[in-house]
Amino acid sequence: MRIQPIIFLSLTLSLLHPGPAAAGESLVEGRGLAATERSVAQDDLFPAASASLEIALDDKGEGPSMLWLTRRYGELSGQHITFSAETKAQLEATLVQLDRGLSVPAPQVQQAFEVMLRQSGFSLAIESAAAPRILRIRSMNSPESAELKQTSKLISTAQLDLARRHPAMQFHVVVNLPHLDVRQVSNSLRSIITDSRTTMLLPAGNSRSMVMGGFGDWVHENARMLQAMDAAAAEAEVDRSEVIIVLSSGDANAMAKMLEGVFSHTESPPSQRVLIRPSEATQSLLVSAPSGRMDTIRRVIAALDR
DSSP: OOOOHHHHHOOOOOOOOOOOOOOOOOOOOOOOHHHOSSSSOOSSSSSSSSOEEEEEEEEESSOHHHHHHOOOOOOHHTOOOEHHHHHHHHHHHBOOSSSSEEEEGGGGGGHHEEEEEETTEEEEEEOOOSSEEEEEEEEETSGGGGGGGGOOEEEEEHHHHHHHTTTSEEEEEEEEEETTTTHHHHHTTTTGGGOOOOOOOEEEEEEEEEEEEHHHHHHHHHHHHHHHHHHHHHTTTOOOEHHHHHEEOOOOHHHHHHHHHHHOOOOOOOOOOOEEEETTTTEEEOOOHHHHHHHHHHHHHHHHHH
16 A cells, blocks of 8 residues: 655755765664764755656656655765665655656755655655765654654754755754843744654753754744844844934034935834934934944034034
8 A cells, every 4th residue: 555645736946956865775873963963064965966856657647656766866866875674665655746747957856855755754864974975764654753853963043044955854053032032932932843853942041042953944944033033123122312413513404414324224124223303493403323323423423513
């Protein structure tokens, strides 16, 4: 009996550098969390495929097995893939689900393979980065899924796009959130964790940082969301000052226009903008600006008001 996973009506694949390997079936033990704590420094994790990946449907409109896809992927990338006997049986029983044949260009093979792995209930990890490179596929529907967090790779927030390109791999990242209460945020966001085997969201001690872990696309999406929340909180926290500066000479309207040309930028967030309103009656300027910029504004006005 063949297992029928989610049907892929289409695959929208962004450019990326492809990947791993040939079929080996020996069981390779996980290296443990300590071995994965080294931050990923490469622009990508896998070498490019040697050719495009061609997936054809048979006369009944059915695709090949995931085991065939895994072996073909290995042939194209020149790396070795290992899996348990249970995972092998599931790979063989699971069909690649497509609405029609698919030709994947070589630069996109890695991401296409990971998309199909993930949607079919499998994960990918690098067991040995040294030659010969060995990858490991685990079934999410087996006891092996408990090992997933041990395969997680540490990345920096600058490498979130790398995680996005690898939806079948586990990553973790420390996100600095100086303007948020990370404990309150983590409690509020528990609902986004649907599977504790594959995802985590933890405050980093008493710091203003959050440790996030999960599949690459999940880590990317939710880390970006937290960064956006922190940026919004930072904007709301900006300390602003308002002062009236009386001019000793010159025209208040002309001075206001000159200063707005120097300090006002429409693309700046509202809390960061400098607002200057002239008063002809009193020859003065009402200046509203972030407190950190007020001294600079005062000095410029003093230099011009002579």
